[in-house]
Amino acid sequence: MRRSGLACEDCGEVVWLSQGGVNVRWLRDREHIVQEVAEHSTSGLETWMQQGLAFLGDHRGHSIVVVSEP
Numbered sequence: 001m002r003r004s005g006l007a008c009e010d011c012g013e014v015v016w017l018s019q020g021g022v023n024v025r026w027l028r029d030r031e032h033i034v035q036e037v038a039e040h041s042t043s044g045l046e047t048w049m050q051q052g053l054a055f056l057g058d059h060r061g062h063s064i065v066v067v068s069e070p
């Protein structure tokens with residue numbers, strides 16, 4: 001499976017997540033839901049979700065796009 005990631009068009013930073021584009025896009029589009037789940041979960045989120053949320057948090061209000069390895 002090709003890796004996919006989140007890229008900030010404003011900062012030029014990219015975080016690669018060991019997931020396909022469908023999952024990465026899902027996380028970006030449902031950031032608030034995933035955050036709610038994280039707050040009420042004792043087991044925590046999968047690592048890639050934590051990494052994705054951290055990136056989205058760092059770049060709040062910026063233009064985030066989903067990218068895939070060529």
Ligand SMILES: [Zn+2]
Nearest residue numbers: 008011059062
């Ligand atoms: Zn940014």
